[in-house]
Amino acid sequence: MLKLPIYLDNNATTPMDPRVLEAMTPYFLNHFGNAASRNHSFGWQAEEAVDYAREQVAKLIGADPKEIIFTSGATEADNLALKGVFEMYASKGNHIITATTEHKAVLDSCKHIEKMGGEVTYMSVTAEGLIDLAELEATIKPTTIAIAIMYANNETGTVMPMKEISAIARKHGVLVFTDATQAVGKIPVDVNKDGIDLMAFTAHKMYGPKGVGALYVRRKNPRVKVTAQMDGGGHERGMRSGTLNVPGIVGFGKACEICMMEMESDTARISKLRDKLEVALLQLEEAYVNGSRTSRLPHVANISFKHVEGEGLLMGFNKNIALSSGSACTSASLEPSYVLKALGLGDDLAHSSLRFGLSRFTTEEEIDYTIKAISETVLKLREMSPLWEMYKEGIDLNSIQWAAH
Amino acid sequence: MAYSEKVIDHYQNPKNVGTLDKSSKNVGTGLVGAPECGDVMRLQIEVNSETGMITDAKFKTFGCGSAIASSSLATEWLKGKSVDEALKIDNMTIVEELNLPPVKIHCSVLAEDAIKAAINDYREKNGLEKITFAESVVH
Ligand SMILES: Cc1ncc(COP(=O)(O)O)c(C=O)c1O
Ligand code: FES
Numbered sequence A: 001m002l003k004l005p006i007y008l009d010n011n012a013t014t015p016m017d018p019r020v021l022e023a024m025t026p027y028f029l030n031h032f033g034n035a036a037s038r039n040h041s042f043g044w045q046a047e048e049a050v051d052y053a054r055e056q057v058a059k060l061i062g063a064d065p066k067e068i069i070f071t072s073g074a075t076e077a078d079n080l081a082l083k084g085v086f087e088m089y090a091s092k093g094n095h096i097i098t099a100t101t102e103h104k105a106v107l108d109s110c111k112h113i114e115k116m117g118g119e120v121t122y123m124s125v126t127a128e129g130l131i132d133l134a135e136l137e138a139t140i141k142p143t144t145i146a147i148a149i150m151y152a153n154n155e156t157g158t159v160m161p162m163k164e165i166s167a168i169a170r171k172h173g174v175l176v177f178t179d180a181t182q183a184v185g186k187i188p189v190d191v192n193k194d195g196i197d198l199m200a201f202t203a204h205k206m207y208g209p210k211g212v213g214a215l216y217v218r219r220k221n222p223r224v225k226v227t228a229q230m231d232g233g234g235h236e237r238g239m240r241s242g243t244l245n246v247p248g249i250v251g252f253g254k255a256c257e258i259c260m261m262e263m264e265s266d267t268a269r270i271s272k273l274r275d276k277l278e279v280a281l282l283q284l285e286e287a288y289v290n291g292s293r294t295s296r297l298p299h300v301a302n303i304s305f306k307h308v309e310g311e312g313l314l315m316g317f318n319k320n321i322a323l324s325s326g327s328a329c330t331s332a333s334l335e336p337s338y339v340l341k342a343l344g345l346g347d348d349l350a351h352s353s354l355r356f357g358l359s360r361f362t363t364e365e366e367i368d369y370t371i372k373a374i375s376e377t378v379l380k381l382r383e384m385s386p387l388w389e390m391y392k393e394g395i396d397l398n399s400i401q402w403a404a405h
Numbered sequence B: 001m002a003y004s005e006k007v008i009d010h011y012q013n014p015k016n017v018g019t020l021d022k023s024s025k026n027v028g029t030g031l032v033g034a035p036e037c038g039d040v041m042r043l044q045i046e047v048n049s050e051t052g053m054i055t056d057a058k059f060k061t062f063g064c065g066s067a068i069a070s071s072s073l074a075t076e077w078l079k080g081k082s083v084d085e086a087l088k089i090d091n092m093t094i095v096e097e098l099n100l101p102p103v104k105i106h107c108s109v110l111a112e113d114a115i116k117a118a119i120n121d122y123r124e125k126n127g128l129e130k131i132t133f134a135e136s137v138v139h
Helices: A018-024 A041-060 A074-088 A104-115 A133-139 A162-171 A246-281 A310-315 A338-342 A347-351 A364-383 A386-392 B005-012 B065-078 B091-098 B102-125
Strands: A068-071 A095-099 A119-123 A144-148 A175-179 A198-202 A213-217 A287-289 A300-305 A353-357 B027-034 B039-048 B053-062
Touching (some): A074 A095, A074 A175, A119 A133, A162 A175, A246 A300, A386 B039, B039 B102, B053 B065, B065 B091, B091 B102
16 A cells, blocks of 8 residues: 655655664663763663674674764764874865765765865866776875775765775875765675775664764774864763763664675565656657666656756645755755766756665655656656757757846 | 645646747747856736737746745636736745745746846837846845
């Protein structure tokens, strides 16, 4: 039975898996101890639970438990990695390489670093949203300390060539930091095979609770260190002070364990649904996929429907389907998605985009309903769109002198 | 952001969607906004040259729900008004009628601009001088 509303905004956050909640519950009420309390069983129990979760998290990404620093989420992990490396490696250099399509948590940390005297190169990306490897290598200089490139993009799902990026970084003795928030738990991520030195990720994008995440910090070959950005009791080996969020961490661990066990079967099922959705929507005229279709997360699709505006489009079904658009009219900024613009999309196409993020809980009925609702709304709005009419009459929209805003 | 009932109603059942013959002398066409900004509105009026009354009005809009609702409402208001009365339609009246929040005021400004542009197009076609309007504020 189809239950409305349908949730297809899983890049923003995922629902919790009930098994995760079940694992967490005892740590709110019965085992509420502070993991840093050394003198009684409440503390020991909490510590044990955190240790176990640390193993579950580490295992999913092929790391050693000692390499996991728990944080409040990916934003904090991004900040800690970038600012922490910048401070720690000041004697080696001050240059960081990143890309224009990164998440704001990375871009704004980089802006902060620039204010502190750092130098940041913001690389542009190809039309598919990928980094040009030759250009990356040419951008490295003697003062470069780190390359910060996200594993998978939150708007398009485009997956970066991490192995190739880290091979280049290794060759030049530069650290690799990746924001893998959208990738971990969805596709195989292995810090050793992928050559990653620091990695940010978060529980609430992989069926875990909000407010808990981690920074992976490599301990061997090379041993990486970051300067703490939060001072206090010296938790997490001094890299992140603050009483640990024990129930959250337990949930994060459980979420990682489930992802590890079910990734393969989830991916097979979800990617089929995603492809069904995408193929059906591309039957509409003038519909385009944004980002790479080959190097992409299995549960994501970003599609532009030319000559209809994204927010107007969402309104046609947002009572029943939760989705997000790259159009800016949804925000107060009036600027459409900077990620889509970085792919070279015109503002008009960026304004016309919808982002689909499927999940473990997405059903075929939901996808069928979505295909129908979106197709109908696109057709209806095109009947109402002056741009569509002009396009159909063969008028070149670029030849029109639009009023400047 | 939640939409008001009235915006939803206009969005679901827009009034006067369509196209009038823009080459006709009795038809004035206003095309405002820009695809880059995510909003383009085309509003057309048909005027009885004897009486100066607006006998028909049509629109097509590329934009958010509030822009669609603003233009739909504008065409309803235009029909049966004289051209002079139509000039008095103010975007804030649209804002009030549709309960638009502050971030959506520019959608109503667009509708006001479209009305003025359509009237000027009609005037120009009929040998009347174009009216100069003060720059609209928002956008
Ligand atoms: C790529 C990326 N990085 C960072 C974040 C922020 O994560 P958190 O909400 O855990 O701070 C998000 C989620 O919005 C994201 O998609
Ligand atoms: S047209 Fe831009 S918000 Fe309405």
